[in-house]
Amino acid sequence: MFSFVQLEYIIALDTYGNFKKASEHCYVTQPTLSMQIKKMEEELGVILFDRSKKPVVSTEIGRAVIAQARTILTERDKLGELVDVHQNEIQGELHLGIIPSISPYLLPLFIMELHQKYPRISIHIHEMLTEELITALRKETLDVGILVTPIDAKQIMTHPIYYEDIALYVSPDHPFFNEVKVSIQALDGDEMWMLREGHCFRNQSLNLCQNQSRRSDERRFSFETSSIETLIKMVDLQGGYTLIPEMVIGNISPEKRGQVKWIEGPSQMREVSIATFRNFAKQRLVKVLEETIRSVLPESMLDRKEGQVVEWQ
Incomplete structure (x- = not known):
């Protein structure tokens, strides 16, 4: 046998x-x-x-x-x-996948908290794109993922853990800089810096753009990056603007916070969720992970308020 x-x-x-x-x-x-x-x-x-x-x-x-x-x-x-559970022990190994537009901003908030509360949990973190993460969940090389939803992925279960508004980071030379809020109808892909193909936040940015031209799309997207921080630097150096998730604002220096502009009207949000494979075993560890993440976030981000979740698929 x-x-x-x-x-x-x-x-x-x-x-x-x-x-x-x-x-x-x-x-x-x-x-x-x-x-x-x-x-x-x-x-x-x-x-x-x-x-x-x-x-x-x-x-x-x-x-x-x-x-x-x-x-x-x-x-x-x-x-x-x-x-x-019977022995009331929380321990074990957890392989966590997380997408690049979330990891630099969320991980520093909860990793130490998780380690201090649950020292017997060994957590292994893997940064990867959404499609790679879903494949790894299905192959069970990951126990849990943190990604942007909604997604259409068979056998993958998702549960929202927080919501964050989408804002703009604008060059001082751009007309948007003088606006209190920016109309969604004014967003133009010709002037927007975006992440490379494969990133869900790139797709969300495109979905918010009302105006795009193929010629400009080809010119602008010849610059490829996986980093939102790089996009912010490109705005500072080359002008234009980029869209940023709410959590990024905490990493922007106080003297540049005036370059952050909100979108006029209902909030445009992204939904961040825990994702697991349908048969996953480590339910208690995943629950502890979710509780720890929610405990370090502002209450305003924990539930969906008035606004619209921007889809990316």
């Missing part, structure tokens, strides 16, 4: 598609991992992986077996959590 360890090996090979990377992930030698997977195939009487392809891919029956293996290991982990 095969063991939990063998199940972990086939999941690792399915995740990485490479025997060397899978063995490194499992902290065993490549021959050991290969031998144990081969042994499992012999016991089952089926071939789980097509080794002739690079990367290695699972066979049709292999995909079914691996899916069941993930379920078995999830249920095993739930047993451990059940014991911890």
Whole structure:
């Protein structure tokens, strides 16, 4: 009969598609991992992986077996959590994925608080784009993600934890600088600095723009960055403006806060949520994470007020 360890090996090979990377992930030698997977195939009487392809891919029956293996290991982990709850202990390992437009502003607020309250939680943080994060949740290389919603992703469950308004950071040379608030109809992609493709906040910025020209789009977006801080510097150096989430404002120096402008009318917001795979086991750790995050945020951000959540998909 095969063991939990063998199940972990086939999941690792399915995740990485490479025997060397899978063995490194499992902290065993490549021959050991290969031998144990081969042994499992012999016991089952089926071939789980097509080794002739690079990367290695699972066979049709292999995909079914691996899916069941993930379920078995999830249920095993739930047993451990059940014991911890009974003993009133909050401990364990948590792999957290978080998108780049959130991580620099949210992580510093709660990481130390989480560590001080729950020193027996070991948290591993992975910064990644939304699509990468969703894939990692499905493959269960992540336990939980923090991302912008709503999203259309099968088998992924989301729960909003806070809302933040979207504002503008404007060059002093731009006409918007003299406005108290900026009309949403005036937003023009020709003058706006945006994140590169793949970032949900870029899509939200585009969705808010009423005026865009293909020629300007091609010119402006030839500059690619993954950093909102870089966009702010580009505004300072080159003019124009960029959209920023509310949390970014805390990182702007007091003498430049006057360059922050709000959008006229109902608030344009982004919804930030916890995301988990449908079968996830570490419910108590995720609950503790959510509670800690909410405890360090202003009450005004915790519930959706009047305004509109800007979609990005």
